[in-house]
Amino acid sequence: MQSSDLRLAQRNADFFKTNFSQSNEHYAVSLRKAKRSEHLKKKRKIILSLNTKEISSIMDTLNELYSYIDIEIPTDRTFQLISEFQIFLYSGGCINQFLPSILKIFQSFLHILQKSTNIELLKELTLVFCILTSEYNILIQDRRKMCITNILISTLKFSNILILKNSILSIGNLSIDSEEGLNEILNSNFLPTLQKSLNNFQKLPMKIIKITAWTLANLCGKKSNLTTDQSIIILEILKKHIISIYSKSINDAMRALMGISYKSESISQCIIDQGLVPFIFTSTKNNSESISLCALKTIGNMLSWLPTQTQVLINMGVLDIIQNKTSSTNPNIRKQGFWALSNIASGTSAQVAELIDHDIMKFVFYGLLDSDISTRKEASVAICNLTTSACQSSLLILLEKGILKYLSKSLEDSDITVRENSLIALWELLKATSSTDTDLFKSLEYSEFMNELDRVFFNTHGEHQVIEELYRIIENNDN
Numbered sequence: 001m002q003s004s005d006l007r008l009a010q011r012n013a014d015f016f017k018t019n020f021s022q023s024n025e026h027y028a029v030s031l032r033k034a035k036r037s038e039h040l041k042k043k044r045k046i047i048l049s050l051n052t053k054e055i056s057s058i059m060d061t062l063n064e065l066y067s068y069i070d071i072e073i074p075t076d077r078t079f080q081l082i083s084e085f086q087i088f089l090y091s092g093g094c095i096n097q098f099l100p101s102i103l104k105i106f107q108s109f110l111h112i113l114q115k116s117t118n119i120e121l122l123k124e125l126t127l128v129f130c131i132l133t134s135e136y137n138i139l140i141q142d143r144r145k146m147c148i149t150n151i152l153i154s155t156l157k158f159s160n161i162l163i164l165k166n167s168i169l170s171i172g173n174l175s176i177d178s179e180e181g182l183n184e185i186l187n188s189n190f191l192p193t194l195q196k197s198l199n200n201f202q203k204l205p206m207k208i209i210k211i212t213a214w215t216l217a218n219l220c221g222k223k224s225n226l227t228t229d230q231s232i233i234i235l236e237i238l239k240k241h242i243i244s245i246y247s248k249s250i251n252d253a254m255r256a257l258m259g260i261s262y263k264s265e266s267i268s269q270c271i272i273d274q275g276l277v278p279f280i281f282t283s284t285k286n287n288s289e290s291i292s293l294c295a296l297k298t299i300g301n302m303l304s305w306l307p308t309q310t311q312v313l314i315n316m317g318v319l320d321i322i323q324n325k326t327s328s329t330n331p332n333i334r335k336q337g338f339w340a341l342s343n344i345a346s347g348t349s350a351q352v353a354e355l356i357d358h359d360i361m362k363f364v365f366y367g368l369l370d371s372d373i374s375t376r377k378e379a380s381v382a383i384c385n386l387t388t389s390a391c392q393s394s395l396l397i398l399l400e401k402g403i404l405k406y407l408s409k410s411l412e413d414s415d416i417t418v419r420e421n422s423l424i425a426l427w428e429l430l431k432a433t434s435s436t437d438t439d440l441f442k443s444l445e446y447s448e449f450m451n452e453l454d455r456v457f458f459n460t461h462g463e464h465q466v467i468e469e470l471y472r473i474i475e476n477n478d479n
Contacts, residue, residue, distance in 0.1 A: 122158065159197075168208070169215070353393075384425050404426075
């Protein structure tokens, strides 16, 4: 018995040593986390139809909360009431019944966020605004949204993970509500404050990285008026804290890059200067089609700006990247690949010559006969731009590569855009051959292609004036 008692005492001692060695503060935090988890479970079981007694109870809680929130040193009862208020907001469904009281409480919360330095209180209040901006964005007036944004920005100075997470998520929620709200956030000092706050941490938790990437992607949407300086901050945050650390945030990181690359040539240059092109190229090979598509659109955007930027991407191997995408089984990816090529085809004659010499040209020809109409349109635009921008020697190379065989088929395409682009390409080719001393045009006159053109002409005469121009060129050569 004595031995048994000793073993029991030792076991109890080990238990207490393991479970109660933490400080009172840490123990209180763990209790609070457990309580919040319990509240979230209860939230899923809340019945949204309330009876008179329940409504009265909620009003009592709201009124009591309002009387407590101005206390400089919060009590346990303050935290309990805020916690109950969070559950009430999560429940939804009946908030309109208490809207005046709730808005009054929110106003007091904003005042506390401005003045308080109590970390535990700020954690709970920023969580309230997280719920508010997520579930009830539509109830917040625009002027109040800007006030909330500025106050939440001020909380980023506290080096606390939970406050940081709640504040970034709340601002991210506000950024997706309206174009005006989005640009108001950009006009604030949110981005430099966020960057400074993130840099205070040697290692960020994965949740912060994910929320930050999502918020930045929202700020880079088509409706945002990003400046070059703001874009540089976003790119620096992406490079330092997100891209190289957390693979699950690549989707949002690519959404941000895609949005940024769309803005201007100077911002597109920033992506190159930050050394992010290799990451974009690698993302085109991602197993996720949405990530691959975002990366391809980003490349297409960057190729649509300055020829110098296009040349940088060509030197880094963009043609090989696009060639791989034009043979994808996904028609959306093929279409984006040909769109990117059409931007290169609008470049300098040297860039066009490099494109024509590349193996990718056979895939462009195949694109004219693709089963997907959108892909055929983009391929025809690429061919049209190519023949319009190419010099005479490059056009002759296209003829030698067999472009006429594919053009003759695309002239009968069911889509008028494909037919017109093909006709313009043919026009440019015939002009090039008619002004040379080679035998190419003579061989064209007696080829099967000319018979095909005759047949197509009688079927589509009057559709586009370029057909008549083609025959004028042919007649001039005959003369």
